[in-house]
Amino acid sequence: MSLYRTELRRLAKRRFTRWMTLLGLLVLATVVVGTFLSNQKIDDAAMAKAERAAEQQWQRDVRSTEQFRAECERVKAAGTAEPGQFPADCSEITPPPREAVEAQWFLPSTFDFRENFGVTLLTLAAILALVGYVVGASFVGAEWSTGGMMNLLLWRPKRLTVLLTKLAALLTGVLALAVTTTALWFGSFWLIAVLRGSTARMTSGAWQSFALTGLRGVALVLVGATLGFALASLGRHTAMALGGAIAVMVVGQFAVAVLLDLAGVKFFQAWLLPTYIAAWMEKKVTLENWEACQAVYFGECKPETLDITWQQSSVLLAVSLVVILGGALWAMRRRDVS
Template structure:
């Protein structure tokens, strides 16, 4: 198995799509760093003057109309049916401050978790695409039949291809995430607030590690889908159809099904818990309905078990099909 996996790794690394994909990931990472630099740049003198003018207008309006706005808000609050928010929450007209206007200072500990999460998306997509092509192309060209004449034990061939696809993307994902993490830190250190703690670095490192795991998993599952559909384009079509129809349309209509969708469980695993919202309605005293969006938490454990079960099922189905199905059919 080790020898076969090494052979498959060499094949994966030498493929043109793998090289193009790795170059594309580097380009996306560079664009991400450029966007971070643009967001972190301090305001120009003209932008500072414009922020000052906006602050002065808003502050003068607050001085002139604060009492009037408060009275009107209190009247609106009194006329609302129960249950209603607290008066101090609904009618909180705080004095405008200059720091509230213009561009806020970029904080490393605030932006980095979301950037790592975004990076995990394009890493997983690239890994899935290349994994699907890695296995699917062998059926399109007929190379898989020739390979099985040298190694007829199909499950060993199947396992070596999945291991090669998964392990081959571990260093790629680790390098890309390290570039993003260190690049953003250096940019924010020069232009914003890069102060952080050991705990934050530990959390960011753990998030990056989980993103590496999901990248390897996406490469393996892409290989399985490429095997089942025998064509890279078909695998991409199925994934895009799932994202649009199931995650987009189905998920928006049946909100209670969100905990069983792939994307949310992916987020829960990478981010170590994630939040989503449900629109919950209850009968009011006047016979109507009061509806509010309620925040829910999908736990890391749920996401980890979901992805593990999905991986086992898909890999098991792929192994059964590869072992049983006629290669030429």
């Protein structure tokens, strides 16, 4: 019997795998439903309503300005004005022009596929990566904690072959889940855009960009599953991977962020893992340092910036993958199985 097919069936039949997958899919379904309900298509009626709201707001602003100017004139005439309370000349208080209040400010939320879909791919990748990480850790961690790994090695004594076959089965299952879910994600949000938003300006370049982002998301899911698998194998228990994730994301990231911020370190976000995950998915994340504001000749304040690119993120992910998975393989080969 093929070890690969056996491990693939074992992965699919595990209750934890099914429940964790179902939980992840329910969270994603909630995001889709919430997006659908919180957006609506902009039609002529909605535009007319927004125009009326803009007109009413402008009229309120005009009345408020006139009241403020009348108060200024009254206080100036009485000589009771406090320093800085009003301008030197009350005629400087003028109502805003009508075009200053735009109707688009009063339009309801609508889902523009080209503008809004890219952000949702980060949510999709993050949730699926979490599912892959936990499922991968549990898949091999349970084998170590229950003694199943020792029994399996009696049947197949080649340690690295057994471990890598388990990993291949895990990645096959996770890849199938990620690809299927990503396809459904594209279809769901395209339907939302058709019914509750707009699909305008969707060129071939835009589709290509979204497709590449989706592929990077699938790669992130596979990396997450591999890291969870490797950490659990390295510690020979699921708790090793889960505890490591909690330590890195909650204790490490939060503590590092607070300490670096208090120390006044520029671009402290560059030391945080979520920054690189976002850069991997969005191709680039620009960090800003407003404390080093650079004034230009017309008085505008431009902060100092630092770009984190997807290439830098790929190096970090690759190094983490090589070190942790390599450590797990080395430990599997060198340590006693007992």
